[in-house]
Amino acid sequence: MRGIALPPEASRAAREGVRSYYQYRPPAADAHPQLPAFLAASLSRGSVLPAAAPAAILRSPARRRPTATGGTSVELLRSLLFVPGHRERMLARAATAGADAIVIDLEDAVPRAEKKAARRQARAALKALAGVGQTVFVRVNSIDSGLTRDDLMALVRKGLAGVVLPKAAHPQDLRDLDVLLREAEMAHKVRPGDIRTIPLIESPRALLRCEEIARASDRIVALSVGGEDYSAAMGIARDAGGVGLAHLRYVVATVAAAYGLLAIDTPYAGIRDAKGLAAETRLVKAIGFKGKYVLHPDQVAAVNRAFTPSREEIVAARRTVAAAHEGLTQGAGAISLDGRMVDAPVVERATRLLATAAAIKSRTTKE
Numbered sequence: 001m002r003g004i005a006l007p008p009e010a011s012r013a014a015r016e017g018v019r020s021y022y023q024y025r026p027p028a029a030d031a032h033p034q035l036p037a038f039l040a041a042s043l044s045r046g047s048v049l050p051a052a053a054p055a056a057i058l059r060s061p062a063r064r065r066p067t068a069t070g071g072t073s074v075e076l077l078r079s080l081l082f083v084p085g086h087r088e089r090m091l092a093r094a095a096t097a098g099a100d101a102i103v104i105d106l107e108d109a110v111p112r113a114e115k116k117a118a119r120r121q122a123r124a125a126l127k128a129l130a131g132v133g134q135t136v137f138v139r140v141n142s143i144d145s146g147l148t149r150d151d152l153m154a155l156v157r158k159g160l161a162g163v164v165l166p167k168a169a170h171p172q173d174l175r176d177l178d179v180l181l182r183e184a185e186m187a188h189k190v191r192p193g194d195i196r197t198i199p200l201i202e203s204p205r206a207l208l209r210c211e212e213i214a215r216a217s218d219r220i221v222a223l224s225v226g227g228e229d230y231s232a233a234m235g236i237a238r239d240a241g242g243v244g245l246a247h248l249r250y251v252v253a254t255v256a257a258a259y260g261l262l263a264i265d266t267p268y269a270g271i272r273d274a275k276g277l278a279a280e281t282r283l284v285k286a287i288g289f290k291g292k293y294v295l296h297p298d299q300v301a302a303v304n305r306a307f308t309p310s311r312e313e314i315v316a317a318r319r320t321v322a323a324a325h326e327g328l329t330q331g332a333g334a335i336s337l338d339g340r341m342v343d344a345p346v347v348e349r350a351t352r353l354l355a356t357a358a359a360i361k362s363r364t365t366k367e
Helices: 012-016 037-044 088-097 112-131 148-155 171-187 204-208 210-214 227-234 246-258 274-287 297-306 311-330 344-366
Strands: 079-084 101-105 135-139 160-165 196-201 222-225 262-265 291-294
Touching: 079 088, 079 297, 088 101, 088 112, 088 297, 101 112, 112 135, 112 148, 148 171, 160 171, 171 196, 171 210, 196 204, 196 210, 204 210, 204 227, 204 246, 210 222, 210 246, 222 246, 246 262, 246 274, 262 274, 274 297, 291 297, 311 344
Parallel strands: 079 101, 079 291, 101 135, 135 160, 160 196, 196 222, 222 262, 262 291
Antiparallel strands: none
16 A cells, blocks of 8 residues: 655645645637637637737647646756755756756755755755746656655745656656645745645656556646666666567657646756757657656756747748638638648647747747
8 A cells, every 4th residue: 555654744734735826718619700610610629729829939738737826837948957965066057058957956866865955956056946936847856755754844945937857657656746746835934835746757667657657646747757667677788679669658648648737758868969869859759759868968958949839930921820810710611721721729839839939039038
């Protein structure tokens, strides 16, 4: 039977406060009776077409992308750079890497004898990184390690975007994490629910329970792949073509999409192998991944570039949305563009691409 034994310090409120606060109210099914059927259906699922600006960049809430209630936005996670929590110089340089998120690592990268010192160093780094607008996650030690609570009590502060949970093999691991997060949030005056979570699916057992894990907590914003641990458990080696991780990746990407979550891929170990990194990133993007962990700052630019819509893609998406808008204004029952039918999934895909482009442009402008 799984489940943590909560320490006396964990209040009843912490035990009960395992759900956080997201609100999404989709339009009623009959909210657009005057529209062609396929576009009305798209809108009822959450797509939004412009009333007066067909080329506007649009956001589709068809995916369950949580909006922070006071915490840091985590909608754009193309690159997540792991930085060991006990390496002061590496932490100090992390903000210059250009990654969408920094993941301060308290797990595998830190020897057990240095865990306490790493927490202190990581807390100081969190304050500095968040102070310059960097999105910061922390990879804590696994629930089974007995170190998770100490990690959270040391690092849960305003400015922390979320927690990466390694070795998440069971939905109870996420429920236990919820309870511990609630306790830490209350102890350090962080609004309950602001801290997001990303479970690492990195074992055969976790893969079999992937959908249950995705449903275990409303804090979850992404599912991520741990390729090395999974390969070790399967008794296989990582191969250049990604054959060994193919099933893991397809399942994680599919479950993430089904539950409105991002899918984040495992790091590429060849730090100096730019061609290999580019090839693997193209592969996982085609599968449906939206971001990738990276191990070295030199990998960030290539990964960001791979997950950034090209100018040609943006132009095509704007034309698609404009064509859909024109069809709406003319009352057309079917819309075509360049000899191809434009139906609801095409419009929805275009709006998502434009939303991603807008988020990237916004972040670049702020930087």
